Amino acid sequence: MSSGPRVLVIDDEIQIRRFLRISLEANHYEVYEVGNGLEGISRAAQLRPDLIILDMGLPDIDGLEVLRRLREWTTTPTIILSVRDADEDKVAALDSGADDYLTKPFSLEELMARMRVAQRHAQPGPQPTVFTCGNVSIDLAHRQVTKNGEQVRLTPTEYALLRQLVQHAGRVLTHKQILKEVWGPEYMEETHYLRVYFAQLRQKLEDDPSLPGLILTEPGVGYRLATD
Amino acid sequence: MDNKRPDPDALLATIYKEEKRLRRGKLKLFFGMAAGVGKTYAMLEEARRIKADGVDLIVGYVETHGRRETKQLLEGLEIIPRLKVAYRSTILEEMDLDAVLARRPDVVLVDELAHTNAPGVRHxxxxxxxxxxxxxxxxxxxxxxxxxxDSRADAVRQITGITIHETVPDTLLELADDIELIDLTPEELRKRLFEGKVYTAERIKVAADNFFRLGNLTALRMMALRLTAERVDHQLQDYMELKRIAGPWKSGERLLVAFGPSPFSERLIRWTRRMAYNLEAPWMAVFVETSTxxxxxxQAMLNRHFDxxxxxxxxxxxxxxxxVSDALLALARQRNITQIVIGKPLRKRWAEILSGTSHVDRLIRNSGDIDVYIVTGDEAQGTRSNVILPSLPKIDRHDGWQRYLLATGAIGLVTLIDFLIVPIAGYQLVGLTDLLAVLLIAVYIGRGPALLAAALSALSWNFLFIVPRFTLQIFLPQDFALLLLYFAIALFAGNLAARLRIREQQALFNAERNMALFTLTNETASAIDMDAVLNTAVVQVSRVFGAEVAILLPRPAxxxxxxxxxxxxxxxxxxxGVAGWVYEYGRVAGRNTDTLxxxxxxxxxxxxxxxxxxxxGIRRRSRERLPFDQESLLETFIGQIALAVEREMLDEAAAQATLLRESERLSxxxxxxxxxxxxxPIASVRGASDSLLQPGPALSEDIRRQLARDILDASERLNRLVENLLDMSRLESGRLQLKREWCDVREIVGVAAHRLETCLSERLLTIDVQFDLPLVKLDFVxxxxxxxxxLxxxxAYTQPGTHIQIKARKRDESCEITVSNDGPPIPVADLERVFDKFYRVPGLNITGTGLGLPISRGLVEAHGGTLVAENCAKDGVRFTIRLPMIGEPPPVREALS
Structure with a gap:
């Protein structure tokens, strides 16, 4: 049991903590839990966990504030839990360095997927250069994109966008993060660029551009590249 | 009649007065016959006494006049700093009313009640x-x-020869809850004056020889004592009425004073007021408006008298x-007036000289049991040459002579025509032509010019046409009779015609006035809401009075x-600020008033x-006061507007109440x-968990999973319900803020379809989005x-295996998104009602909150769009969203690297 990755759960609701403990331990994680933000920060410093699950609504200090203080000294992958109608909070947390988010109520399946992705990205060492999802394959080293084995021609902008998603495959990227990386910091508000170029990308890559299975939209937040 | 029974109206009035006094602060007057008797001193002594008792007392304004004793008494009292008002080249000091009101003490000392404030302060x-x-x-x-x-100022002027400019209304005397008479014998006061306790040395001599003469002071002292005594009587009577003690009830006198635009009327009004006060009688002041x-x-003088x-x-x-006399008597009878006060005319109208009777004579003759007082005019004012009495015909100086000139010219012209007539028809006919001319002049130019024309034409007829011509002599007696008759008829007919004309103008004016009022009442009555009422009011008042108009209403919150x-x-x-003051105090203020x-x-x-x-608020282009008839029309207008505004307010309150009831029904x-x-869902969660917790033989893996699945489904249903409720409350509270961005409709459809993957996977879904549909600016989420x-x-309303189609097109300037299915149609009567909260199509057993469609419509409408339901031609139901497409999406650019 004690050999699994260590997860720190910072949430004030005892039922959520219990459910997370049971489910995560069943999936071979070592679970630690605290009920408020300040304790969460000090436990994180003591434990040096492999992953943190942070609730945004804490009784003592704001979850966003906890995240910022954590990010002052650690890059430990952190997944935030939030409620609907708080898109701005989610985006702020993601822009402040959270790795991913989940909206309550969420399924265990979703949580596990997010945790796997976050841990994978936290892994030191070179990331794989070839990404495959379904019938689409992207080779970053050779700047080649194929669908059903046939080469797809992308414009430089389309490719730059796709590369961003691939580099963070499975993780959500906010509009600002993508715009900043691809176009530059002065274009961070131009979300319509993303609407236009992602529509083009979907035309070229998706089986059914109206029901995308590869490039997923996270409403009000950003985009995510599906992993199998 | 039983005179011992108090009149219920009088009783009510007493109680009302008593109540009013309870709510407002108490007024205590320190009252004296002249300056220097020690009023301020007495006031300060009293102030120190009650302050020692712990009363919160401040000095609003006290003038020490450099007197040492007064200064000493002021020490230790809290003094509100005076307001400094720049006036011309000096700084005047006034009481700071707002500071006093803000400080809210129990008692304020305010010296010299009759003081006139510097221009620029509120009052x-x-x-x-x-x-x-x-x-x-x-x-x-x-x-x-x-x-x-006010009522004594006139008497004081007569006694002392000094005109008092600073006066206060007598109502303050009645308002006073307490009066303290500071009495001193005239000799003592003069002694104080010579000791320098009243004025500074240089003014003593002048004062002693004028106002402070012994005779004056004695008269003033009498006056002060009498006023106080009257006051005590009043208080006694108030008390007796209040406590229903039978007493010597007054006779029920009612006074009426007739006044006009003569300077002498002021005296009449004051005189009547004094008499009414002493008789304790109600009184009315009446102006009889004639056609003159x-x-x-x-007009200005008349307005002053009204005020x-x-x-x-x-x-x-x-x-x-x-x-005038008939009108006064009719009113007097109608209002049970017992005494009429009128002024003695200074000059007689010459119509009166002719008839030998004046208004006064007629009034006295016809007054019956009503007493008539005739008050003589004042020498000093009454003999001034420009006195205008109400009944004297008024001659307009500016264009008066032009009218006479016109009349003369017309007679000249007619005389020329007469020269043409004479050879044909003889000189007798000339008289009739002239008569016609006089009548026309009377109608179109006026009475005076007509009289002149009558005289002129009589002369010219005689001189130019009656034999012997070109002399004023008349040979034939019948010619002489003809001329005399002509003159009499011309005078009489001219007068009659002019009067007719004036009546007609009056009628015209009345008709206009009635029309204006009718329009206002009619339009405000038919206005659909407050905005419409106020628009009408502003337009009508602007039009009729040539003014800019503002209407101010209480803030909703x-x-x-x-x-x-x-x-x-x-x-x-x-x-x-001025308007605010008017709202708070309910009195007229602003231009041409005493307040602000x-x-x-x-x-x-x-x-x-x-x-x-x-x-x-009304700002007329001219700075002049409105003439009286206009002013009263304006007041009628304002009354109508007030009623209309109130009616709208009540309507709005009623609508609010309905809304409230409606929202109660909805909750x-x-x-x-x-x-x-x-x-x-709670029942299924509970049931499933109970089963899982049941002791005894372990459940099979399949059953355990099924129960867990049930719990999961129930939780999803609960989640959807909560989300719906949240959306609804956001929509209804008005907190909904759209985050509009340029969005790709295909993307939105994709996300929505993705979210309902489970149910849609069992149905045949087609998505058909126009290939080149531009981005639309909307709130994605x-x-x-x-x-x-x-979806x-x-x-919910279709079976697995049926079709669901989503289509998006640009149509006109809108983006049209339809969601259609081939399920059962909605009864036509319900097509609109499905958007009502909690409405369910009867006879269908489908779970749902009844909130999904109303929320959807609310969200679409928040975007300025529409959402409607209709049945498809064959089978199925189609929902159509139309969102306005405003503006062009901005251009996009390639990334640099």
């Missing part, structure tokens, strides 16, 4: 400040001399009538009033029987709906929510 007179303080529930101690009371127009000067009578507590009225957008008068903060006269407009309270509903429906919707609701709905 023209200090007593108005005092009224405001009393209104605020603060007690006031003040000082005043007998000569300052008034000059501007006379004076009103401020002295008279019921003021204008009646119309050609015959909180205090004060604000200008309504329909106002045509622009107001700065100062003007709004520096304002650019005049502000009237919109008063209805139930209170003040707002304020109307009841909500509770019903959600309690059902909540219980079902909210429109996605709409599509989710519509969810489609799933």
């Amino acid at each position: 023209a007179k200090r007593y108005q400040d005092v009224l405001d303080i009393l209104e605020a529930g603060i007690d006031v101690y003040t000082t005043v001399n007998v000569q300052h009371f 127009p008034l000059s501007e000067e006379a 004076l009578a009103r401020s002295l507590g008279a019921e003021v009225m204008t009646i119309a009538g050609e015959n 909180g205090e004060g009033i604000e200008p309504h957008p329909s106002s045509s008068l622009q107001m700065d903060e100062k003007e709004k 006269p520096n304002a650019s407009a005049r502000y009237y309270p919109l008063r209805t029987p139930s209170g003040i509903v707002g304020v109307i 009841a429906a909500l509770l019903n709906s959600i309690s059902h919707e909540l219980r079902t 909210l429109i996605e929510q709409v599509l989710v609701n519509l 969810d709905n489609a799933c």
Whole structure:
């Protein structure tokens, strides 16, 4: 049991903590839990966990504030839990360095997927250069994109966008993060660029551009590249 | 009649007075016969005494006149710093009314009640400040001399020869809850004067020889003592009425004074007021409006008299009538007047000389049991040459002579024509032609010119045409009779014609006035809402009175009033302050009034029987006061507007109440709906968990999973319900803020479809989005929510295996998104009702909150769009969203690297 990755759960609701403990331990994680933000920060410093699950609504200090203080000294992958109608909070947390988010109520399946992705990205060492999802394959080293084995021609902008998603495959990227990386910091508000170029990308890559299975939209937040 | 029984009206009035006194602050007057008797000193002594008892007392304004004793008494009292007002080259000091009101003590000392404030402060007179303080529930101690009371000013002037300019209305005397007479014998006062206790050395001599003469002081002292004694009588009577002690009830006298634009009328009004006060009788002041127009000067004088009578507590009225005495008597009979006061005319109209009777004579002859007082004019004022008495015909100086010239010219012209007639028809006919001319002049030019024309034409006829011609001699006696008759007929007919003309003009004016009022009443009555009422009011008042108009209504939440957008008068903060004052105190203020006269407009309270509903501000292009008839028309207008505004306010309140009832009904429906919707999933969660917890033989893996699945489904249902409720409350509270961005409709459809994957996977879904549909500016998350609701709905009402189609097109300037299914049609009567909250199509057993469709419509409408339901031609139901496409999406650019 004690050999699994260590997860720190910072949430004030005892039922959520219990459910997370049971489910995560069943999936071979070592679970630690605290009920408020300040304790969460000090436990994180003591434990040096492999992953943190942070609730945004804490009784003592704001979850966003906890995240910022954590990010002052650690890059430990952190997944935030939030409620609907708080898109701005989610985006702020993601822009402040959270790795991913989940909206309550969420399924265990979703949580596990997010945790796997976050841990994978936290892994030191070179990331794989070839990404495959379904019938689409992207080779970053050779700047080649194929669908059903046939080469797809992308414009430089389309490719730059796709590369961003691939580099963070499975993780959500906010509009600002993508715009900043691809176009530059002065274009961070131009979300319509993303609407236009992602529509083009979907035309070229998706089986059914109206029901995308590869490039997923996270409403009000950003985009995510599906992993199998 | 049983005179011992108190009149119920009088009793009510007493109780009302008593109550009013309970709410407002108490007024204590320190009252004396002249300056120097020690009023301020007595006031300060009293102040120190009650302050020692712990009363919160401050000095609003006390003048020490450099007297040492007074200064000593002021020590230790809290003094409100004086307001410094720059006036011309000096700085004047006044009481800081606002500071006093803000400080809210129990008692304020305000010296010299009759003082006139510096221009620029709120009120023209200090007593108005005092009224405001009393209104605020603060007690006031003040000082005043007998000569300052309005009704005594005249007597004092007659006794001392000094005109008193600073006066206060007698109503203050009645308002006073307590009067302390500071009495001193005239000899003692003169002694104090010579000791330098009243004035500074240089003024002593002048004062002693004038105002402070022994005779004057004795008279003033008598006056002060009598006034106090009368006051005590009044108090006694108030008390007796209140406690229903049988007593010597007064006779029920009612006084009426007739006044006009003569300077002498002021004396008449004051005289009547004094008599009414002593008789304890109600009194009214009446102006009889005849067809004779008034000059501007006379108009102004008349207005002053109206104000004076009103401020002295008279019921003021204008009646119309050609015959002054008949009109007065008719009114007097109607109002049970027992005494009529009129002035003795200084000059007689020559019509009166002819008939040998004057208005006064007629009045006396026909007055029956009504007493008539004839008050003589004052020498000093009455003999001035430019006196205008109400019944004297008024001659308009400016264009009067032109009218006479015109009449003369017309007669000249007619005479020329006469020269043509004479050879054909003889000189007798000339008379008839001239008569026609005189009549025409009477009708079109006026009475005076007609009389002149009559005289001129008679002369010219005689001189030019009657034999012997070119002499004034007449040979034939019948010619002489003809000429005399001609002159008499011309005079009479001219007079008659002119009178007819005046009547006609009066009727025309009345008709115009009635028309204006009718239009106002009619239009405000048919106005559909408050905005329409106010627009009409502003337009009508602007049109009829040539003015800019502002209407201020109470703020919906909180205090004060604000200008309504329909106002045509622009107001700065100062003007709004004036309007605020009017709203608070319910009195007229602003230009041409005593309160805040520096304002650019005049502000009237919109008063209805139930209170003040707002304020109307009127700025006329001319700075002159309105003539009296216009002013009373304006007041009628304002009354109508007030009623209309009140009616709208009541309507709005009623609508609010309906809304409230409606929302109560809705929350009841909500509770019903959600309690059902909540219980079902809760029951399944509970049942499934119970089964899982059951001791005994372990459940099979399949059953365990099934139960867990049930719990999961129930939780999803609960989640959806909560989301719906949240959306609904966001929509209804108005907190919904759209985050509009340029969005790809295909993307939104994709996300919505993805969210409902489970149910859609069992159905045949087609998505058909116009290939080149431009980006639309909308709130992604909210429109996605709409599509989710519509798809969810489609799933709920159709069986697996059926079709669901989503289509998006640009149509006209809108983006049209349809969600259609081939499920059962909605009964036509319900197509619109499905968007009502909690409405369910009867006979269908489908779970749902009844909120999904109303929320969707709310969200679409928030985007300025529409959402409708219709049945498809064959089978199925189609929901159509139309969102306006405004503007072009901005261009996109390639990334640099």
